[in-house]
Amino acid sequence: MLSMGSAPFEFVNWARDRLPDYLWVAAQLHGGKERVLTTAVQLDLASAAIAEHVTEMPSDWVFDGTLSSFEQLPEPARSALLARLDATGTYEDFVPEGLAHTLAQYKDAPGAWLIAPWIDRGLEVTTSAAEDWLRPVIAAALGGQGTLATRSKALTIRQLLKAGRVHLGENIGFLELLPRYPLDTNDDETARVESNLRAMFNAIAPTAASDWPRTFWRSNWRLFECEWPNAHDDDEAEKTSAATSDDTAPTLRDYLLDLQSRAQQLWDTYFETATTTPPDLYDPDRFEVLTGLVGRAVRYVLSFIQTPPMWTMEHGSPILRALLETEIVFRYLLHTEVEEPLYAKFKNFGAGKIKLLKLHIEEHIDSLESPPEELLQYRDYLEAVVNRDIYEEFQSVNLGGSFSGVDTRRMSQAVGMESDYRFVFAPASSNVHGEWGVIDENVFTTCANPLHRYHRIVAEPSSTLIGASFVESIMDRATDLVQRYVAEIAEDVDDPHP
Numbered sequence: 001m002l003s004m005g006s007a008p009f010e011f012v013n014w015a016r017d018r019l020p021d022y023l024w025v026a027a028q029l030h031g032g033k034e035r036v037l038t039t040a041v042q043l044d045l046a047s048a049a050i051a052e053h054v055t056e057m058p059s060d061w062v063f064d065g066t067l068s069s070f071e072q073l074p075e076p077a078r079s080a081l082l083a084r085l086d087a088t089g090t091y092e093d094f095v096p097e098g099l100a101h102t103l104a105q106y107k108d109a110p111g112a113w114l115i116a117p118w119i120d121r122g123l124e125v126t127t128s129a130a131e132d133w134l135r136p137v138i139a140a141a142l143g144g145q146g147t148l149a150t151r152s153k154a155l156t157i158r159q160l161l162k163a164g165r166v167h168l169g170e171n172i173g174f175l176e177l178l179p180r181y182p183l184d185t186n187d188d189e190t191a192r193v194e195s196n197l198r199a200m201f202n203a204i205a206p207t208a209a210s211d212w213p214r215t216f217w218r219s220n221w222r223l224f225e226c227e228w229p230n231a232h233d234d235d236e237a238e239k240t241s242a243a244t245s246d247d248t249a250p251t252l253r254d255y256l257l258d259l260q261s262r263a264q265q266l267w268d269t270y271f272e273t274a275t276t277t278p279p280d281l282y283d284p285d286r287f288e289v290l291t292g293l294v295g296r297a298v299r300y301v302l303s304f305i306q307t308p309p310m311w312t313m314e315h316g317s318p319i320l321r322a323l324l325e326t327e328i329v330f331r332y333l334l335h336t337e338v339e340e341p342l343y344a345k346f347k348n349f350g351a352g353k354i355k356l357l358k359l360h361i362e363e364h365i366d367s368l369e370s371p372p373e374e375l376l377q378y379r380d381y382l383e384a385v386v387n388r389d390i391y392e393e394f395q396s397v398n399l400g401g402s403f404s405g406v407d408t409r410r411m412s413q414a415v416g417m418e419s420d421y422r423f424v425f426a427p428a429s430s431n432v433h434g435e436w437g438v439i440d441e442n443v444f445t446t447c448a449n450p451l452h453r454y455h456r457i458v459a460e461p462s463s464t465l466i467g468a469s470f471v472e473s474i475m476d477r478a479t480d481l482v483q484r485y486v487a488e489i490a491e492d493v494d495d496p497h498p
């Protein structure tokens with residue numbers, strides 16, 4: 001005998017592993033709480049009809065309306081039940097026509113013997129009739145916490161209690177509420193009973209060992225079609241309201257021209273400062289590193305603004321991340337320059353990476369009998385780059401993650417950009433690395449057919465709506481960076497940095 005609290009907890013995947021067995025139950029219960037009573041009465045009448053034939057059933061059998069509980073009935077019990085239903089004129093209530101259309105679609109569906117009278121009468125089963133009947137039932141019963149699923153579970157608990165297969169402990173507080181559930185319990189009481197029932201179901205309901213759940217879901221892919229959600233409805237509405245509210249709204253072309261002109265101004269400001277400021281030829285590292293960082297950022301922006309399809313987090317995150325990282329590094333270099341200038345270290349870190357690449361190329365060349373000329377040229381090119389600032393013999397290869405020995409998050413903390421790191425840099429990094437959440441959000445949409453258990457289907461690549469906000473945020477960041485650059489470098493005009 002089972003009792004509450006003694007069974008180990010096991011996660012039950014209701015929709016996937018149990019619901020297919022509850023098709024009869026869920027269909028009978030679908031449509032209002034009165035159905036709980038009528039379904040219980042149906043089960044009691046059926047139990048009476050089969051009683052004399054089920055005295056020697058296996059110990060784990062309980063007649064709870066699951067398809068497997070019907071399937072386990074021996075032949076005499078099946079005949080007795082069908083005969084009783086026929087005699088009382090209740091067959092069509094007990095076995096709805098839709099259930100016949102449905103069970104006929106699957107190979108070896110448990111309980112399929114129930115529909116034999118329909119077939120004998122010459123019912124022509126069709127997949128579309130099956131879908132019409134099954135879809136609303138499955139849609140309503142998929143959520144394991146939902147009303148229909150909970151009432152389905154309640155019916156199993158009821159049958160287990162009636163069969164004396166389960167004993168509730170003395171201190172089960174909701175016991176006194178059970179006889180009144182669900183017709184005469186108030187909302188609070190109903191919620192209490194239902195959460196207890198669900199917990200009990202998880203703990204004690206017999207597990208269906210058959211392949212039926214697998215067969216059911218896998219067959220549904222072949223039987224029923226995917227339904228694409230109307231992803232463009234909202235977009236259409238937005239376009240319409242934008243068109244009617246403001247006929248003078250700028251076109252994409254106007255906007256692009258404006259954007260190009262602003263980006264060009266940004267470049268001009270940067271370029272003017274970079275070419276008129278004394279570079280400190282005695283020790284040019286500071287000027288060159290700061291100028292290089294900002295120049296790379298503005299070059300990115302100039303190219304990025306030309307390509308509207310990139311103006312989304314999905315496709316624009318690499319540039320957003322690069323801009324943020326540049327800003328963090330730029331500010332961190334300035335933040336540390338009094339205590340410990342890092343400009344030479346920044347250069348050496350990058351040069352060390354190139355030196356390592358050059359060493360690998362040389363190794364590869366040594367392993368070839370006749371290395372191609374292009375490879376030798378590439379080696380020479382790398383050698384020139386590596387030796388540009390410091391002779392390579394004196395250069396070390398730093399395999400750490402950062403030139404400063406401090407990771408990007410801690411650099412962002414040091415310069416007061418931690419919230420940018422958390423809210424912009426980290427999600428942009430997730431995009432760049434192609435983490436699952438990002439893939440899920442962008443590549444897929446959800447099939448709207450509940451008979452497919454709301455699986456993911458590939459979305460149209462054009463489904464993402466582009467807007468100005470992303471590209472404007474890029475422009476804002478780049479503008480801020482250039483302004484900081486001008487302010488820093490301009491100091492040097494009258495007072496050259498030591």
Ligand SMILES: [Zn+2]
Pocket residue numbers: 225226227447448449452455457
């Ligand atoms: Zn689908």
